[in-house]
Amino acid sequence: MADGWPDKNIYDPARDKMFWWRNDPVLNQHHEHWHIVMPSGEHNGTSKDREGENFIYMHRHMLARYDANRWCLGMPLVDPLIDYVHPIPEAFYPPPFLSQSIDGRPDGVRVPFPARPPNQVFRDIVTMGDDNTETVFAVKDLTNILDEIEIWIDGKTDEVHPSKLNLTDDEATSLGGDIEVVLHNIGHNMLGYIMHPYTLHAVPSVLFGARAGTRDPLFWRWHRHIDNIYSKWQNLLGPRDFSDDMPPVTIREKDIILSFTDILLVVDKSGVNDTWVKYANEKFGGKYFDKDLSNHPMVTKTLQTKMKIRDYVWLEDGQDHEKIQHLYPRDWIWFIRAQNVSPKPVTLTFRIWIAPIDLIDKHAYWIEIDKFKRTLGPYEKTVVSQRCDHAVVIRKPAQKTTKQMDDTAITPWQKEKLDQFNFAQVAEKLFCDCGWPYNLIIPRGSKKGSTFKLFVYVSDGTNDLVRTDTQCGSTLLCGGEKWTDKVPDIKPFGYPFDRPFKDGSFYKTFQGMKNVAHTDITIKWVEDFPEV
Template sequence: MSVSTYCHNQVRDISHVTELSPLCIRHFKENSHNIFEKRLQSPWTKRSTFQNFQEELNHYGIVQFKRENFVDKRDDSNDKTDSKIVKNDKNDTIVTVVNKILEDKKKKDKEKKEKEKQPPNYKELFKDPPQVKLMADGWPNKNIYDPANDKMYWWRNDPVLNQHHEHWHIVMPSGEFNGTSKDREGENFIYMHRHMLARYDANRWCLGMPLVDPLIDYVSPIPEAFYPPPFLSQSADGIPGGRRIPFPARPPYQVFRDIVTNGDDNTEMVFAVSDLTNILNEIEIWIDGKTDQVHPTKLNLTDDEAASLGGDIEVVLHNIGHNMLGFIMHPYTINAAPSVLVGARAGTRDPLFWRWHRHIDNIYVKWQNLLGPRNFSNDMPPVTIRENDLILSFTDILLEVDKSGVNDTWVKFANEKFGGKYFDKDLSNHPVVTKTLQTKMKIRDYVWLEDGQDHEMIQYLYPRDWIWFIRAQNDSPKPVTLTFRIWIAPIDLIDKHAYWIEIDKFKRTLGPYEKAVVSQRADQAVVIRKPAQKTTKQMDDTAITPWFKDKLDRLNFAEIAEKTFCDCGWPYNLIIPRGSKKGSTFKLFVYVSDGTNDLVRTDTQCGSTLLCGGEKWTDKVPDIKPFGYPFDRPFKDGSFYKTFQGMKNVAYTNITIKWVEDFPEV
């Protein structure tokens, strides 16, 4: 019996390499390939964990092949011809096997490198999910979605609301022109969208619906579906009057997806959901007072940082999130039709817009909460107002009793009837005084001017015109200039500072120890686009038609902002929430601040200086106070009442907003 046969028989009979005889150990040291070639069947050569086997061999100085070669060879079938060759010329066989292995590896490496050089086929990798099936009328089957059953459809799809949002982003772009950006743009971005959110949630509250649920989860399916109105369309060729295509619908339970888009150098690039999560984490780290490579400068807990934080949230997290949601049905975005969530023209129509923006606002609220409650001790002018000093009157009723009062906004009438000897009286039962504001739903023939010029009968909200009267007493021997800031909030939400709605702010001057009644027309509120859009023609005047857009595109964005400023502002028809048929209780709040240096304008300039900043590109925001003041910070101990308790320059009372069938219009 040969040594080779003897040793291989010994291997078959033992269970561990340590049982090999010294003769066989020496034999395998000199002929290590024999273990490989003979396909040993012993348990210790067939272990699944080859590393242990190799360590055992190494202990005895037996050099073995790499795992992949060993396993491949071990599993090959026995070929008699090959076996014969091995017996006749072992050295030649070793060289042949090794060379073949090296050649195969070299070939695979080359193929791998060539494959890496080729750009991935993103279009194949990022395929569209199943699309929505629509009926002939452009809507899905009514069992899937019926706009008649969508309680907030009328509000989200209000044409003038969507025009306002579109105009704001044109008037307040985030970029720079000639090295200058719009004053406090980032802070304004947060506040304007909070203003919209507060109004949206107030209307939901009036309907008994839950408040908007922030879209904080970037992983779980999104239950909200969106089916755009059939007449809503977008340009396919950028030519006024050219080819138009619909916005894509979104079925329920879609998820955030990685998307492919064009980079700055016109190459395809991927935005991953994980990138969005990282961006959120970086912002929250910054808010917590820490720094990193993205935010090397610490974010201080001062009002001056509002614009920086707001701008950072807007241009990164907000914008990328909008694009991911906007292309959720077409993750390969190149040459794909975006949804309404891309761009500002129609985004508010989608319920997901509100969920995303509530999430964005909550990030900012976290920073405001770190600032803590505001100390108002340095903004308490010597003025007294009381709960009974807040008086509301419908304009049509005032016209009946004093038609000429329209010339001075009934100031003379009010000082005679509400001031003087009546200054300290409760006037809640006065025939021209009301504690209930009214709204109604109207119907009009709407022309889709920004789309295909189709006609559609739509419902829209409309308020009954009213006048604010506020009795105020100057407690000092000197004249005082005051800013009256008017807010409302659903009675159940008054302890949440981000849910208050700013209605108006205006300036007045009181003489020494003067007891005066000041007035302000609701249709001249600083929050609305002026002149107030009351007629259907006025409502349609602010539409950015394809032909008007074509003219704007020839200007730089600073010129565009100035040219469209007067069309920017909240719609008058939505100045207050709709309320309910039974009446919804709101808290009316008036804060009188020192008006000597707050820069609040005293004229009735076009547009809305509250929401849209200054008219000219370099104009300052006409109020040095933070956006949302005095509701720009959390309340003391989380309580509205504790925060303003004992302040003479503050007054609040309950009012009702009621949705009625009809009322006189003026």
């Protein structure tokens, strides 16, 4: 226990293949910020726009990334925690420097998060007073809640759900919110106190609250269960009909071009001013517009990542210092050749996704990387570009340095300042710190290289409201900046992967669509590369 960890024959972080990912401080900060920025409650009679739908999608987004990294390591996908009765084999030992404040303790006093021994079981949580006991959460209630939700999904009604759940997109928030505030929250509470269920005055585990839960493998098992429940409803909606979202634009597999930013800076340093649009149209467009550029010296089909070591200060805890490993990507630029085949200007939204090649037929395992808007003139052939560090999925500006990575920590003194505001005001103030970490923008891949499918869907951008600026925060994951702002995309969260595929096939679903292109890329974990 010299380093704070238990004996290595009990638990050794070095043998935990996903320890580096689950314990990335910026990942945990993103999850904490999201729940602050997108709370489930109402303020002045108004909830955050589409919060319940957003809740499901943001956690699905995290799950897809977690499973993609597991797949790269040859690990099985996350096993959903569907059993509320039998022992849970996984133990969990939180990092020794991780601590929490407890209500009723003197100011500044913090205590460690407790470990969870193996083979714990769901049990009723009971408060024990001088003369009586009171059951706060019961296992049978959790089971009943699950049954009630599944009955509702099946199109039936009861006292809990007197109104029928329709098979339409606009029901997503109703279902997502119901799953979140009842089944999800109660389950987290019960898992957080699973080691000592007989009093709520005991110290809970990381699964109670949003700050550190992603460190525990059980978090991912619980959320895969939650997502699978929602997927039952999505599956009933059936495959999506894209006939009303096929703008007059053509893109092809060879039109998807990737280039490393550091190499572009060598050949055209001034290109950074226009994201190399002029350069790309000279080298990839014009007389080269129809050429396959796979072997072009400026083009890559392999994205790269590496592991870095940094000195991490536990700013939210006891200010301890620790050397930690974290993932980091080699910066790249998207180039996409597109042709407007109509005599009128068209406004388009480019939606970029990736998925492990073995999982492409599972719609919930696709990872949204970016979406951005461009306008093409009549019959225009052009090359559009987008920086990966401006992606709508990430917290902006991109957190590349150690200082930037630590900027989003919610320290005790910051919490004191925020205490003067109501939760809606706090949500607005912290919006700019909400978003996926740049260092985790793509999965790590593997040493030999892992094959992913890269998919580009060009949708009608006329009225989808997708933001075109590079404002702070992530409008993909964190909703609108102000409390009453609408989500800046009228499409369902996860579009076009928000429904099951036709005949369970990715290829059949998008076959023959001119506004769609996809190609195989490799993500490779390497020793080093230039940073920009």
